[in-house]
Amino acid sequence: MDALERILTREGFTGVGVNALAREAGVDKVLIYRYFGSMEGLLAAFRDSRELCPRVVDVLDEFPPDAPMSALVTRLLLKSGRAFRKNSLAQELARWELTDKNPLTVAFSRAMEKDELRSLEERGVRPDGETVAAVILLLSGVHYLTLRESVKNPILDMDLNDPGTVQLVETVIEKLVKGFFEGREEVPRG
Amino acid sequence: MDALERILTREGFTGVGVNALAREAGVDKVLIYRYFGSMEGLLAAFRDSRELCPRVVDVLDEFPPDAPMSALVTRLLLKSGRAFRKNSLAQELARWELTDKNPLTVAFSRAMEKDELRSLEERGVRPDGETVAAVILLLSGVHYLTLRESVKNPILDMDLNDPGTVQLVETVIEKLVKGFFEGREEVPRG
DNA sequence: CATATATATCACCGTTCGGTGACACCAGGT
DNA sequence: ACCTGGTGTCACCGAACGGTGATATATATG
Numbered sequence: 001m002d003a004l005e006r007i008l009t010r011e012g013f014t015g016v017g018v019n020a021l022a023r024e025a026g027v028d029k030v031l032i033y034r035y036f037g038s039m040e041g042l043l044a045a046f047r048d049s050r051e052l053c054p055r056v057v058d059v060l061d062e063f064p065p066d067a068p069m070s071a072l073v074t075r076l077l078l079k080s081g082r083a084f085r086k087n088s089l090a091q092e093l094a095r096w097e098l099t100d101k102n103p104l105t106v107a108f109s110r111a112m113e114k115d116e117l118r119s120l121e122e123r124g125v126r127p128d129g130e131t132v133a134a135v136i137l138l139l140s141g142v143h144y145l146t147l148r149e150s151v152k153n154p155i156l157d158m159d160l161n162d163p164g165t166v167q168l169v170e171t172v173i174e175k176l177v178k179g180f181f182e183g184r185e186e187v188p189r190g
Numbered sequence: 191m192d193a194l195e196r197i198l199t200r201e202g203f204t205g206v207g208v209n210a211l212a213r214e215a216g217v218d219k220v221l222i223y224r225y226f227g228s229m230e231g232l233l234a235a236f237r238d239s240r241e242l243c244p245r246v247v248d249v250l251d252e253f254p255p256d257a258p259m260s261a262l263v264t265r266l267l268l269k270s271g272r273a274f275r276k277n278s279l280a281q282e283l284a285r286w287e288l289t290d291k292n293p294l295t296v297a298f299s300r301a302m303e304k305d306e307l308r309s310l311e312e313r314g315v316r317p318d319g320e321t322v323a324a325v326i327l328l329l330s331g332v333h334y335l336t337l338r339e340s341v342k343n344p345i346l347d348m349d350l351n352d353p354g355t356v357q358l359v360e361t362v363i364e365k366l367v368k369g370f371f372e373g374r375e376e377v378p379r380g
Numbered sequence: 381c382a383t384a385t386a387t388a389t390c391a392c393c394g395t396t397c398g399g400t401g402a403c404a405c406c407a408g409g410t
Numbered sequence: 411a412c413c414t415g416g417t418g419t420c421a422c423c424g425a426a427c428g429g430t431g432a433t434a435t436a437t438a439t440g
């Protein structure tokens with residue numbers, strides 16, 4: 001499991017294979033087949049062995065119960081984006097989930113999404129369909145930019161390592177969310 | 191060139207290699223080295239051989255010169271998103287650009303971005319930094335969802351093949367953009 | 381006809397891939 | 411002492427990988 005994580009964060013999902021994994025772990029690859037049956041089984045075990053999506057998000061600051069929905073969603077997006085930018089394993093899994101479908105990637109997908117929504121629901125927020133779509137859309141945008149950045153293919157001159165650029169993106173998210181919730185009846189809470 | 195495109199759209203970028211490409215093209219792989227020097231050279235040639243990002247976007251309907259910025263941007267995002275969803279080659283290149291860096295992927299990145307911005311600038315629109323960031327962010331979100339969809343890892347139950355879901359996403363984009371431009375002075379037009 | 385040059389094919393190299401069969405080891409139980 | 415079952419190592423397989431040398435064919439120029 002540790003060897004798999006090391007390979008993922010170091011070389012990316014394209015470097016994952018039976019031979020490479022056994023080499024990294026310092027054991028013979030036949031053990032992989034003996035214990036996990038196949039690579040798929042190992043991925044499934046990896047999926048069950050750890051929290052794929054560290055739940056940094058639900059440490060959302062406590063908001064007063066009457067805080068506007070827009071503030072909550074904005075905070076969620078910013079925190080989640082920052083966490084994603086710092087978590088290179090999550091980035092690699094996201095990259096993988098865009099390319100391949102295996103027990104690990106589907107599990108990661110599920111975990112990621114549930115996590116964000118749960119953060120809201122735990123506060124008694126039951127977002128409607130459009131709100132969910134908006135959150136997903138913006139979060140997806142942040143993920144996309146982050147992945148582009150971490151493979152050194154930044155979009156235009158937007159360097160997400162530059163604090164100014166991060167600030168710009170976050171400001172835009174704030175404004176988008178704020179505008180989205182204006183002229184929209186407050187969603188029932190609690 | 192045609193063989194490369196076939197492989198990309200059929201098996202994805204992971205299926206691209208000297209052997210597979212020569213096999214698909216029905217020639218010996220040594221010709222690849224003779225004519226292009228290496229796989230990199232071939233990718234560069236492919237990049238120069240065609241319009242990587244079909245400029246569907248600049249067939250934006252003619253808007254009256256006093257059309258609000260929000261309408262223009264919304265239209266751009268929807269058209270661009272739909273075009274991307276129909277273009278499996280562009281999807282594969284986008285997937286590749288998130289994973290690897292080679293002459294083809296960097297060129298694709300550039301082409302994609304310039305295209306969107308040019309669509310605006312050709313109409314005399316000189317978007318400020320925040321507007322550019324907003325467009326990029328939303329477009330990135332659409333790309334992410336599209337890629338997730340086309341690898342059969344849809345987010346939550348959002349099936350982009352379902353017209354209703356597409357409608358929902360597009361509605362959300364409209365509302366986000368509309369809200370973003372409200373309470374913001376009109377940007378000077380050409 | 382002869383020669384030079386470009387074009388294309390074949391055979392081969394070493395390496396890595398995913399996957400498997402055979403064998404050595406080393407407990408515990410009988 | 412003997413079997414047994416879990417554990418680990420080694421050697422090996424066929425296939426595919428990226429890459430290269432030698433060689434045939436065809437064309438064009440002298």
